[in-house]
Amino acid sequence: MTDSRSSRDEGVDQPVHSQDTGQPTLTVDGLAAYLECPRKFQFAHERSLRTPPDDTAVDRLELLRIAICDGLRWAATTDDAAPDDPEQLIRRMQDRLRTLWEGHSERFHSAVQRRHERRVMEATIEAYVDHCGIDHLEGITSLSTQSTARELIGPTLPVATTVQIGHNVPDEEQSAPDHRSTARLTAEIDYATVDGSTIVGVKLLPTPAHLGLLRYRNRWDGDVEQEFRDHFDSESETFDPGLVSSLFEISVVLGGLRTLRDQLNLDSVRTCRYVQVPLLDRQDRTVNRFRDQISVDIESIDLTDRYLDHHTFGLTHEHRNRTVDDRLQTIAGRAIDAEYEPVPWELIRRESCSDCPYSVCCSDYIEGEVRFDGK
Template identity: 45%
Template sequence: MSEPTLTADGLETYLHCPRRYEFAHVHGLEGETDDASRDRVDLLREAICTALRSGATDWERLEEIAEKRLSELWAGHDEPFHSRSQRNHERAVLDAVLEGYLEAVGTDHAAGIERLEASATELVGPALPLASARSLPEESDRERVRIDATVDYVTLEEASLVGVNFVPTLAPLGLLRYRSDWEGDVAALFVDHFDSGSEVFEPRAVGALLETSVVVDGLRRLRERLDLEAKTCRYMQVPLADRHRTAVNWVQDTVDATVEPTDLTDVYIDHHTYAMTHEHRNETIDSRLVDVASDVLSGSFDPTPRWDEIATESCPDCEYAVGCQDRLAAEVRFDG
């Protein structure tokens, strides 16, 4: 029997609502998505990756290549703006974010990629694939499952091999943005999310921790191929559409933006597990990742155990809510 394959994104969908996962990944139903911010991030992602693939490492050359590619993509971008002024403003925002990225980590990451160029391995995406193979519980009818994730590029820092993903904002991380380690609030949030008797329901933050587990394990495999066993593996997210870090001077018609990446490895690492394995691992997260994958493979799509939280938190923005039998049944249910 072939090894089944799941994705980290799919598992987060399952955390939001098992029925949503069934609609999207089992039946292959397409929901309606209209996210202009994410579309613009995709343009900037492609432009930055083009610059990183060029081999350039100095600011001016990276900016020149990225700006050229961004101009090409923007010319074909058909987002409906209410005026030419708005279109010009949104392009200026992208230019400012590009500059903020280069200032924050761009040139350093380009240099790290250049140091890895001797390998024949592709290091720059977008959507660079990583995979993690996990053993399933004995009661499962499969022995192992492969879980896929993607990063936009991989770079080398002084002590670490780093996978980097561009995201619109860090808001979905919730508490993870404000904590620097696993112990305490993060561990409690993660454990409580899976407690059906708890009111804690944080699928985005929990999904980010599961994704970190997959990415870090995928980086370990890449590390072996690159003969970099002495390096640790880390996972970083870089926000490219955070309006809170964009300043507009309407008088001078200028836009400034700062980019502040976050390293999810610190909130993922369980120091107890690290002390035993000397690897960036977390036994609690890793074991729960396997549990969630097992539930998905077993076809456990009934949202009833956490329906109250799902109905409140997930249904309002669900693309499948109109035709969802669970939501419709809840709406027409008679009391008494």
């Protein structure tokens, strides 16, 4: 398998306390785990229990992320490169992929299958460049005139934003310099580009399956908002941590891009957007074995409008959503305050426990099962 993995690939990420500032830091993956079950978050965080990564898709995605980002970096920073030549960019990325593939130790049934899978990934690179790669490179090149392109291309480009978490500070400590009422929330994208006056954070992913309802809706108003509100409504049976954590992630990435914009003095940038590009969705792949042809379709997903609340946008002129951001602060505060009780218990037991890798050592689950059996 490939050496380098993103932290998401290692299972649940962990909140850490920054050594230099004392400001608590929480990743979006940690938030996602907390939403599924606070106890699960505790296992991953305090007891450092980790879940095995989903190896095959993760490793192949890793190869593509490295090949794509190295190709973009080369094209944006090398004098010989022709930024408007898609064939040259495709060749560069595919050459990088072949080099990485030689060191890729995934087991295949046969040499034919191994070759076939490599060709699928080469076709994926071609589809990526045709769909958005050249446009993104143009934006990266434009950004590099205002900043250093190297700073904006990963893979794994961390972005971070600071939020108020309403942490209860003891009275005697109120006068001291205090970072505990704020938290640093982090996410990872693969690169940043610009489109006009908008900075765009791009993340390369295996599939869009994790988006659930967000995959099929293009705005916040309507059932996305309703589902989000219902998740937190104690009267409702709705439990959708995937949708909520995706909206939290969008909020963190957009906040991180605003921070990046300000740190790099990108004066021409006004707004931020977050785009995910699924690369390994089998539904987007066509294989004609008789003609020995492989074609891949890629559809990027701009998540910004799924999150954007026009009322908040009208007030701030920034892509924000007060409903989501307020909940984000509350949940981050609870995670940092070590509130690990698995509530709402019945919904967690119904929706999260069956797939949880910690069920064998979780006393909440074991006791719940005993009660359920009536023994």
